Amino acid sequence: MPDRFVVAAACASVDILADNLSRSPLLRNGIRLHEEWNAPSAARAYNRALDATTAPVVIFAHQDVYFPAGWERLLAARIAEVEARDSGWGLIGAFGVGLDGAHIGPVWSSSLGMIVGRVPMAPVPVQSFDEMVIVLNRASGLRFDETLSGWHMYGTDIVTQARVRGLGAWAVGLPCIHNDRFHEALGPDYVECYRAVQRKWAARLPLLTPITKISRSGLHLRRDLWRARQSAGFRAGMAVGTEMAAEDLARRCGWLDLGASA
Template sequence: MVIAAACNSETILAANLSRSPLLDHVPLQTEWGAGSAAHAYNRALDATSQDIVVFAHQDVFLPRGWEKLLARRIAEVAAIDPDWALIGAFGVGADGPHYGPVWSSSLGMIVGRVPLSPIPALSYDELLIVLRRRSGLRFDTSLPGWHLYGTDIVTEARRQGLGAWITALPCIHNDRYHGVLGQDYVDCYRAMQRKWAGQLPLRSPIIKISRSGLHLWRDRWQAWRDTKDRLGMAIGTDTPVEQLAALCGWSDLTACS
């Protein structure tokens, strides 16, 4: 196993992902200066050889015992789907709900239903994606920027008949409040509309990708209207990630079933 991260801040990396206890014995591959998430992650694939690649944001913290829990979750998925390709920590299940659980600092809460068994996925939040190298999947470098690639790679896996699953992999996403979806998000949304025109609508964890695009404008307006409430929900990212894990009951995941 290897952890791979696209990075742009030594400070954020040092305060979050680099503090994960598993990095004492699991390698971390960091990619700097990439023009998009797809370019960064494909570079990480090319620079490593391990079959299990965990793509994690630089502001994610993996509590003690997380890698042992992942091994158990992989075994659970493999019992259902021996040729699985992807596992996500948070996403939209094929049955509709959002599954986790993960802590989000930008929301000030644990988010996502706890799946009692692996759930087929429609899309992932990009905070953490586990990719099985032997699946042959790679990220699409024709897609711009840093958004919606979790929805894209799940859709690609499903198109190829490969399994994409969500399992309970608790982790800390020490993310800042994001505000209204910007032009960079609009560009990614438009790219997904073009690429998957024949499969629309698609559901990302944040938004529905539809032919008309009305969901984009509706959700941007809603986010602007709810700015004050959302700011009130968010907590500062300066709380030590170990403290956040402890408050969630995730100080040590070794014994988690």
């Protein structure tokens, strides 16, 4: 298993990485962590990681993600479930938006203060991923689009790439911790990424992301920007600080050891 998987992360904070992803037990079990520091965009960082590694399965993870004990064994079991129905799969995610718009998880989000996403009984085809965890089958030949700048929407873009090429993109039950900080509002960089994906995939719209709907008119973006501003106080009250140890968050979620679930 150590040779089958590699974890790749775009890193910008030594402390956040040390407190979360670097503490994941799978790294102590021989699975390598490849770090890309201070890249200009997620796509650039992740393609560099693809070029620098050779493992058949690449686990792209945010630096503030924590994988509980046994997660890699559970991933291997979930891949087997996907391969039973889709031998040429391209992508697997821990949190995605189904073709029916359902949010598929479950994952813990500190910024929301809860476990989010429906627990799937079987792999679910998706139209987008939350970028916190994206698992890529190297044999698919998929790569991230480096013309997309910034750090948003690349989960929607690569899923759409896969679907256009006839490659499966699936959400499966892979519980993990996203120890993300609360963000009061969506910034100009988010709007820029929205517009880029809107232009690129105009013929495939609408597309539902975990946060908004990419539509031809863009009205959904304006609505959701307004809603984010209006709900900032409420959402701040829901958020959990990132000071709690990642292992304690996993314990509170009942995910201290996922190996028994594999």
